[in-house]
Structures are given as structure tokens and as C-alpha cells.
Amino acid sequence: MRYLMLVLSTPDAPAEPVNVPEIEDWVRDTYGTGRAILGDRLRPPADAVGVQVRSGEVVVTDGPFSETKEVIAGFDILDAPDLDEAIRIAAAHPMAHTGAVELRPFWPLELDGDAAAAGSDAEAR
Template identity: 40%
Template sequence: MKFLFLICAAQGRPTATPVDNGTVVGTLGPVDDDVEVWVKEYDEGSAEDSGRRLAGDRLTGHTETVRVRGGEVLVTDGPFLESKEYIAGFDLIEAPSLDVAREIASKHPMAHYTGIEIRPLPE
């Protein structure tokens, strides 16, 4: 099965939980190194839980929505979710079950700061 992980991030610089030894999320901070380790592990496939990363990347800050109304194309700039978090990236994972996908998501460094939204993809 394939799962889309939507990597959430918060505006500003959130503080870490006590378990995270005081590490904070930063554009070039320690969490980026941790993410690279996670990416490398799951790009190669994890023997421990039989899951692997098929694709993934950071997303730019540019956001726009395209709608067609009455034959007219309308383009609106900006994020539209009423939220303190935004989608900062994604990972496409292949895993044998949702339980395994959850376990893989729990090992992603960003799960310790904001969250990982998991979306199963239809086969």
C-alpha cells in the first residue's frame, strides 16, 4: 500500500518538547539533519518495519488556488487554511499496512514538533 505523508510545520520557531532535549525547528537547524537521516534510512528501505520512501521533498512557500467559475479562470494567491500550521513537505511511503505507516511516521523528526498527516492512496 502507498501512503502520502503531509509534513506539517508551524509558523515561527516552535519550541521542542522536553523529550527532544531542547532542540528547536529551524530552517537550517538540527531537525534538518535529523530529517536527512530519516530520509536516508527510508529511501533504502527499513528492514525493521518493511516500509520504504518512494519520493518526497520540501515545498516552497508559494501557494495559489486555481478555480474555474462561469468559464473564467480565477487564481488566488496565498494559503487558505485557517491554521497555525502549513504543509511544508511530503513523503510518499510504501508499507504493508496503515499500522506500519503510522510507525514510520512516528519516527519522522517533524512528528516530534508539529505532525505528520497520513493519507492512504488508492491502489
């Protein structure tokens, strides 16, 4: 199963965290084993652009779209056999020690019209 791992910077990060793993080790251990597929850092919220369509008009806003104390600093797409393994991978990430990590399972679209496959996917969730 695939999981989106959101890497969050949080205001309540410990001032002096201890035993924080090195990101290079996490990347080697995760990407090197095929448990991660894609990931990257994200620019700060001030560089974000919000896009909405309202009454047929495209509305673009600069800066952070939502007001929150946590900031999405990056992401990784994990490929893990189950949630327990995804949690183990996420807990080994340095930001789990100094910020936060959120795991979101993928919810694939069933666009081929195969209702039976869609039903079996829903049961697996």
C-alpha cells in the same frame, strides 16, 4: 499500500523539543529501504497559488488558499505493507516531534472499467 505523508508545521510546536531524530537518518532509513518513493519540501504558503474554475472562468488567487494554523511544509509518498508500518515510519520523522505528520492512504482511480477490481479494492480499504 501507498500513503501520502503530509509533513506539517504547527503553531503549538514544543519550544525545545528533545530527542528529535536527524532528517538525514530518517531519509537514509526510509528511502534506503524502499519504504519511501518520493518526497520534497514545499515553498511557504505565501508562494502558493489557488486555481479554481467558476462559470467557465479560471480564477487564480495568490497566497494561501485556506486559512489554517498548520502549514504543509512537505510530503513523502510511503510504500508500506500496512497502516501500522506507515505509522512507525511517520513517527520516526523529525516533524512528528516538532510539528505534525498526517497519513492519507491512496485511493486509486479505477479507469480501466474493471468493476471487479474496484470492488476488491474497496473491500481492502
